[in-house]
Amino acid sequence: MDNKRAKARQLDVMPNISGALSLLHDFSPSRKETSTKMHVNLANVRRVDSIGLSILLGLLFLGKRNLEDYEIQLTWSNSNNVNEMLRKLDIVKLLNTLSSGNISDGLQGYQSDKLIDSSEPQRLVGGRATYHVDDLQEIILFCPTLHANRQAALDSFSRTLKNIVGRDKPRTFNHEQIIKVFIELAKNTFDHSCGFGIAGLFIANEINNSKSIQFVYCDTGDGICRNVRSYLEDTPDLFGDKLSSERLKQKGSAIDFLHRAFQAGFSTKLGNDLNYGMGLTLIAQGATGCGFNVWLKDADSMIDLSGLEEPYTHEKLRARSCKTTAPNLLVFHLERETIYEPASK
């Protein structure tokens, strides 16, 4: 089909794209839909935050390899506050980075009295969009192909993270350890995924001097389960037992593959002096060690890793898992509530 004449795929977005609700979308193309043009319709969106938008972007670009092939048309929300939040989250820049890049900022014509006065902390309610201008909300892309090499990509990601996380003053969580968790996630994207990473950060001011902290990392590649399965297919007799190896390759469940991926020393890229097979454990225990609840979604399963002690046995993972019909996006979600001392005036 001539792509220039192909009709754009119509992708209607649900009213609430905050938190993990975005996972309810399914943008998987049907067999008839081959177009690389996408029309993202946000007209009905009434609520948005950095976590929901990160997941939405992950789903929009799930499995897409040559990003420069994609053309995006964007219809803005009917809610001014939602559009303002989308602008704050740099949606135009994000979409331009993730596609051939010709989206213009349709917010330019907005009347100034409809915009948020950022000098005055306040809680805004517009339609069903509610957010606080003091909240820290950001989205960071980790695109390996935009950098000269692995170290340059990781350094750039780390630098951006440090700048953003450093704005949490006085600090309400262990900044350095969470940065390490994100770096470990980005390493996995670079080394294993063929996709890119989308990190969403949301530090929300709540009542009673508490902060709700949420982080999400979405990987648009094949995911852990598919990766491990492919590796096993290419590596006969990995466990010295042909029967169990074959059985795992043919009949293995998501938990079987995730369990394998969590084993100390298991890596599909072992022996390259970069991968030592402890990445997933360091991610889960690193987040747990600084008080975060963690869940991981991959393939058709979600696992609650909160407070789970290593070693990650098959039994423990199975007991903490549930099935999901959400699309096959790899998602790590970290969450914590923090009570803090208010700054003295």
Next chain:
Amino acid sequence: MNQHQNDLVINAKELGLADLDFPECAASLNRHIDKVATTLVASINLDVRWCVIIYSQAHIFLDTCLSKLVGSTADSKRLIILTTDNYVTRELTCYELFRTTSVVNISDHDPKSVSAALDRYCLNNQLRIEVQVFSGDTEDPSASMICSYIFPENTL
């Protein structure tokens, strides 16, 4: 060099070297350690609290700490690491710091193997390593320690 000078205190953040996930920053810390630690050094107190240390770069400066202490003529040798890395267990905290150092074999994939290798290294070289873990939730330097891990194990 007097006794006091044999006990080195190095604070990475005060040196402006908090970004230890960047190889050049880790290399700068390494150069500093190499410069200030003499053959008489008895203890190195390495304060890397509020620094971003990743295991693939930690060997850049930890190998020098270890080799300086092992090569020292001092009777009692100690490496004390102050960190805000909290990986819950002794084995995983040790793994995060020492996995890529020359102490550990490439085949030691398991965190238990890494800490066992470190225990052996300390015993063989009459060296004591103490990893003191502090909370990273606050930047208060006077905040109390959460826990500490000693190598070789069971030596107080």
